[in-house]
Amino acid sequence: MLIRQPRYSKEEFARRGHEIYESQIRSQVEEGNYGRIVAIDIETGAFEVAKDSLTASDQLLARLTYAQIWFVRIGHRAVHRVGLIGANLFQ
Template sequence: MAATKPQYSKEEFGRLGDEIYTRDIYPQLQADSQGKIVAIDITTGAWEIDNDEISVCNRLEKRYPSAQIWIIKVGSRYVRRFGANRTQKAKTR
């Protein structure tokens, strides 16, 4: 499948995704949704939820082949974090 060309700048893409999530999706989520991944098509507002990023994106793309997908992890600011643990205390001898 060919990659879909982005229709928005990175900033606008993120702003729209967050806006749709906050306004339309978050109020509908159940307590057991914590930690799950939400994939949102920012052009239609359609969304899917699952434990796995790939599965949730595939389901959304199956419904909307040209989806512009923004993903969010419920209850977290990050879908994934990279880098060393910056809060680790130095070892003492």
């Protein structure tokens, strides 16, 4: 069984992922992919776009077994959301 370990601090991981997305990938994927997920290897800049993070990471890991993956949801500030949007919890 292959066990992947992070090779960077959280801060370095985020810095690299954000930098690669903004400088190399965003202009290639933004149009027509709103809401889709980009999985980025922060060491090589290789990436995959898919409807969800599991599919995107599986596609990237099929090519790069030891990828250090950073995720971005196209057109959003966060990959996932927490909580219920528009739900009234105090009815």
